[in-house]
Amino acid sequence: MEVKNKIVLVTGAGSGIGKATAIHFAKHGAIVIVSDRKLDTANEVAEIIKVNGGQALSIEADVSKFKDVENLVSKTVKVFGQLDVIVNNAGIGPKNLLKTGDSTLEDWERVIAVNQTGVFYCMKVALQQMVKQGHGNIVNIASLAGLKASLNNISYSASKFAVVGMTKSAALEYARKNIRINAVCPGYTESALLDQLKMAREDMDAMLKSVIPMRRYGEAEEIAEAVVWLASDTTKFMTGQTITVDGGTSL
Numbered sequence: 001m002e003v004k005n006k007i008v009l010v011t012g013a014g015s016g017i018g019k020a021t022a023i024h025f026a027k028h029g030a031i032v033i034v035s036d037r038k039l040d041t042a043n044e045v046a047e048i049i050k051v052n053g054g055q056a057l058s059i060e061a062d063v064s065k066f067k068d069v070e071n072l073v074s075k076t077v078k079v080f081g082q083l084d085v086i087v088n089n090a091g092i093g094p095k096n097l098l099k100t101g102d103s104t105l106e107d108w109e110r111v112i113a114v115n116q117t118g119v120f121y122c123m124k125v126a127l128q129q130m131v132k133q134g135h136g137n138i139v140n141i142a143s144l145a146g147l148k149a150s151l152n153n154i155s156y157s158a159s160k161f162a163v164v165g166m167t168k169s170a171a172l173e174y175a176r177k178n179i180r181i182n183a184v185c186p187g188y189t190e191s192a193l194l195d196q197l198k199m200a201r202e203d204m205d206a207m208l209k210s211v212i213p214m215r216r217y218g219e220a221e222e223i224a225e226a227v228v229w230l231a232s233d234t235t236k237f238m239t240g241q242t243i244t245v246d247g248g249t250s251l
């Protein structure tokens with residue numbers, strides 16, 4: 001897959017899918033900006049990449065803060081001269097899984113701020129740079145929850161449907177600018193976020209596995225593979241698409 005020497009920024013890259021994606025890009029020869037709101041985990045991932053012969057730079061950024069996002073992109077451009085790919089991966093779930101009428105305002109505000117507004121901020125700032133340089137590629141991490149109904153998860157559902165919508169709308173706007181924008185919709189995938197979901201109910205693990213036709217969770221690396229593919233020149237006629245990687249759950 002052709003991503004060699006591309007300047008690739010991954011948000012929420014300190015853990016789970018973002019971590020696997022950053023490492024996978026580096027394996028394919030990309031220069032990776034490992035960003036997370038937790039600098040220590042971003043540093044660890046950048047170190048793993050460097051120890052394995054790759055190139056990486058870690059930058060702290062909370063995607064729900066516009067100033068952080070501006071700083072993240074401007075630092076990237078200052079150091080590397082351009083931004084070829086941004087993977088908008090940072091995301092969180094609600095603290096409580098409750099029906100819409102019982103859900104908390106706090107969960108709504110936190111989840112929308114990170115998962116929806118954060119993706120908008122990152123796209124807005126990255127697109128300005130990508131238009132300036134005449135090319136770019138954005139991969140948004142949405143979710144199965146952005147394609148079909150979720151129970152007791154209204155903020156997450158709203159935010160992920162929004163990511164799919166923003167992906168399609170922005171892809172249409174920038175198709176003639178040599179900028180592609182696609183999304184990956186993971187199903188249940190091994191990560192800290194999934195661990196949090198599994199803790200919500202005693203029978204959650206068995207219940208989740210029972211709805212996955214392959215009867216197992218995805219590996220973060222399996223999602224990373226799809227992200228790198230979308231960011232590579234292999235898919236240069238694809239834009240505005242959502243790729244579902246879910247062991248058949250959406251079926």
Ligand SMILES: NC(=O)c1ccc[n+]([C@@H]2O[C@H](COP(=O)([O-])OP(=O)(O)OC[C@H]3O[C@@H](n4cnc5c(N)ncnc54)[C@H](O)[C@@H]3O)[C@@H](O)[C@H]2O)c1
Binds near residue numbers: 061190
């Ligand atoms: N794991 C799953 O089953 C699953 C399924 C569908 C979609 N997703 C999506 O995949 C993405 C990655 O999730 P994951 O499962 O790897 O979770 P994770 O909790 O392992 O990793 C999320 C990372 O994002 C970072 N982060 C959180 N808020 C941030 C913020 N405001 N600014 C910057 N970084 C922030 C965290 O510090 C963490 O490193 C999320 O968008 C999530 O919604 C996950």
